Amino acid sequence: MIQICITSRLSSLPVVVAYKKGYFEEFGVKVTLHVNTHHKAIMPLLDAGRVEAGEVPTIAYLQDSFLKKSKLKRIYKGIYLYHSPLSFYSRFQFKPEDLTRNKAYILPVPHQYSVERLFAEKFLEEYAPKNPVKVRYIDTPGFLEEKEFLKPSCLGLVSDPFSSPFLRNFQDFANTLELPILNSKSFFPSTLLAFSGDAVLKTGREISGVLLAVKKAIDLLQNTNQLSTGNLWEDLQLSHFYPHLRVGETKNLLNAHPLIQKGIFSYKGDATTLNPLLKDVYFRLIRRVIQPDAVKAAFDFDEILSALEPKKVFDVRKLSSFQEPTETKLHAPSQINYRKLNAVRHLIVDVNSVVLDILQGNYNSRLNSDETLQLDNRVKVLVNSMLDSFNAKLELQREEITELENLISILEIKLDRSAVDLQYSEEKYRYLFEFSREAIALVDADTGSILEANNQFRSLTSYTRGDITKMNIEDIILGNQVSNQLRFGTDLSSDTMLSLPDVEIMLKDGSKLEVDISFTSILLSPKKRYQVQFRPNSERKEQERLQHEFISNVSHELRSPMTNIRGYLEFFKSDTSLPFNTEHKNMLEVIDKNAKRLSFLIENLLKLTTSREKDKEAEVIEIFDPVPVIEDVIHMNSHLAKGKPIEWDLALKKGFFLRGIKFEFSQIITNLYVNALKYTFKGKIGISIRETNGKIEITVEDTGIGIDPNYKNQIFDRFFRIPSSDNKKIGGTGLGLSIVKSLVDKMSGEIFVESTMGEGSKFTIYFPKVNISV
Known part of the structure; x- marks a missing residue:
């Protein structure tokens, strides 16, 4: 298992992409990523062999190359990760004469030995050569850069708009100054992937797999067309590795960013761009004379890149880059026999081990203590207690942060969705309105x-x-x-x-x-x-006039043939010489009742035409039991169910009484029952009557085709018929439910409908209950 330690800066993106895309597994390497806050924590972990690989600043690697270390303690170069087009940014445009030696300024840098530090010193030398200022360079993690940058004592920041997106809103000195350092148009190798000496000695082939996977990820990042269509941020869920970056901001960075297109992620780099910085600043910084050829050898990646070209795993230990360090004469530090050390030195060694564990992410690491009262053991107990308290608070803060992150994510999603919905609704309403x-x-x-x-x-x-x-x-x-x-x-x-x-x-x-x-x-x-x-309303009035005229004409035309039909029917019924049997007489009764019903419908049509005249003809109000009327309606319309596989579910309890016109009530039940028969091809039809909350509840239910919910509020309108193929086949005038609604209202009742397409309909009527003593 190879453990790679990276920072939460975007310079580590190739390693993260290789991990999320599965490139490490593709080359047969199992990798775990550990995100650290700072480069200063990665360097000692590599030096101690606690991690196999890590992202380190280029100049920090150079500094390590010229220290006298054993092969086990040495840090070995692997591949470039990030090249930065550095520039100097500030909150305001200051002039050389504005700087004073009486004030101490701060300037955040990723590491004391970093390209950004050297660039800042070179910039200040060129910008204010006659007015040197006091600047304290602060090692700053990526997530604290913006906070430090906004402090009043901060002079500025050396970076680029990709790794520090917030800088786009502030002053870039390259836009206004003609300094050589700002107009070089060079990309400076900022960070590289390095390996510990212990990892090189033990896992030579796995290291080549790591290099191949990272190289493939850099190739992917350089392909901006894939990024713009693949939506890398959403596909890979990178928020775990870069939590301090805003989601929308990171999307814009990753989707076809111009700096990516220019090659900030590249494993090929020109180390000569560092020469001005190294010549003027670095050698003075380390106070040591080093030959330029030695520096050139430290940054020579040609052998490694040539070995990676076949895209096959190999043993890196066979390469001279991993055999001979930069310095030709090295000597290992003296081997110390820790058993002969005194108690204080034992304590120092143990504390150093615990610190490395914590830097590696193992916050549960503790010092070994016993029950003695010696000074070093008492210190160990106190340190362990401090670590326990720190760990408990850290865990509590993690839980709170997790809850806040989840809440913020939910709120951001809801806010974005609400904003989009609101904008869409406003535009849609305005368009529909206008x-x-x-x-x-x-x-x-x-x-x-x-x-x-x-x-x-x-x-x-x-x-x-x-x-x-x-x-x-x-x-x-x-x-x-x-x-x-x-x-x-x-x-x-x-x-x-x-x-x-x-x-x-x-x-x-x-x-x-x-x-x-x-x-x-x-x-x-x-x-x-x-x-x-x-x-x-001119069109509405004209339609009403034509409608009333049509109904009036039709009603008058129907009256004459209906009078003849009823006359001949009475003749047949009264002629005793005709040989009618019982079945014939029953048929004549059915004809007579339906003829009366048809006459009543004609009268209703005429009433529709004379409604504006407010005809108040006296009507006979009755108190009657509804059950015989319902049974009579079922008997008269039984012929409509012939040939259909229909079952009847009747729950008709006698003893309830209604107030109204019995014939009008029969028209209510007839219309509902006939509709149930017409629209039910198979299944069940039910009619029930019961008392509910002091009212008489009558239901007519079927398992027919149902009513489209879009037309549920229109079915009681006159002449309205649901536009469907079934309705065209069945036929009708669209007056039945309209008549039902008007007659129910006349009897001081209420009617409700429940329906589901394909499952049937249920009409429920509530009438006031009438006591027989009234």
Whole structure:
């Protein structure tokens, strides 16, 4: 198992991509990734052999190369990870004369031995050669960069907009200065993948697999077309490795970022770009004379890259880069016999081991202690207690952070979805409002002022947008029909729906137009609006006139043949000389009852035409038991069920009484029962009667084709028939349920319908219960 230690900076992206894409497994290497906060924690882990590989700053690797170490303690180069187009950024554009030696400035860097540190020193030398300033360079983890950068004492930051995205909002000195260091257009090798000496000695072939996998990931990152279509951020879920970066920000970074296209992720690099920094700064920093050829050898990756070209696993120990370190003469540090050390040195060795464990992520590591009262053991006990307390607080903070991250993620998703839905709803509403076929105006419920009106309203009334914004709804609607119904400025918390037929409105030219108006309230907290629809009623009136005329003509035409039918029927019934048997007589009774029913329907059609005359002809009100009427209806219409596999479920309990006209009640049951028979091809039809909460409940239920829920509120309208192929085959006038609704209302009842497509329908009627003593 190869453990690779990386930072949470985007410079480690090739290693993360190789891990998430499964490239390590492709080359037969099992890898675990450990994310550390800082390069300073990775270097001692590599030096101690606690991890096999890690992301290290290029200059830190160079510094390590010239230290006298054994092969076991040495850090070996592997492959470049990140090249940065460095520049100097600041919160403001300062001038050389603004810098003073009396003030101590800070400048965040990824590592004391990093390209960014050398670049910052070189920049300040070129920018203010005659005015040297005091700058303290602070080793800063990636997630604290922005915080340190925004401090008042921070002079600036050396980085690029990819690894530090927040810098795009601040001053880039390369845009305004003509300094050699800022205009070199060079990409500086920032970090590389390095290996510990212990790993090289033990896992030579696995190391080559790691290098091949990372090289393949860099090739993928350079292919910006794949990134723009693959949506790398969402596919790989990289938030675990870069939690401090915003999701939207990282998407923009990874999707065809121009710096990626220019090659910031590259395993090939030109080390000569470092020469100005090394010549002027680095050698003075380490206070040691080193030959340029030695530096060149440290950054020579040609042998490793040539070995990786066949894309096959090999043993890196055969390469000279992993056999001969940079310095030709090395000597191992003296082998210390720790058994002869005193107690203090034992304590130092143990503490060092625990610190390395914690840097590696093992927060449960503790010092070995016993029950003695010696000073070193008492210190160990106190250190262990401190670590236990620290670990408990850390675990509690982790749980809180996890909960907050989950909550933030949920809130971000909901916020994004709500914003998109809101924008879509607003645009959709505005489009529907403006181009609706109905004339619509939006009115303030507080004052009655017209806020907006759509194109159809402006065409109907000839008012312009400028006219409308200066008008009140009562300026358009004549009379006091609206003010009596709606009181503007009161009761703004409740919904309002109001329909006003035959209302006159004033047009722009002074003429009048008769329309139907409907008000619908829209609650937009804390405001309330009315959406007012205007429909010219001339077409509606003409349709009503033609409808009444048609019904009247049809009814009168049906009366004459029906009179003849009933006359001949009475003749047959009264002629005793005709040889009728019992079955014939039953048939004549059925014909007689249906003829009476048809006559009643004709009378109802005539009543529809004379409803405006408010005919109040006296009718005989009866108190009757509904069960015999229901049984009679079932008997008269039994012939409609012939040939259908239908079962009847009748639960008719006698003893209940209703008030009304018995014949009209029979029309209610007849229409519901006949509909059930017509629309049920097989299954069951049920009729029941019972008492519920002091009312008589009558249900007619079937297992037929059901009612489309889109038309559920229209089935009681006159002449309405659901548009379907089944309805066309079955036929009908669309008056049955309309008559049922009007007769139920006349008997002070209520009717409800439940239906499911393909499963059937259930009509439930509630009538007031009448005691027999009344």
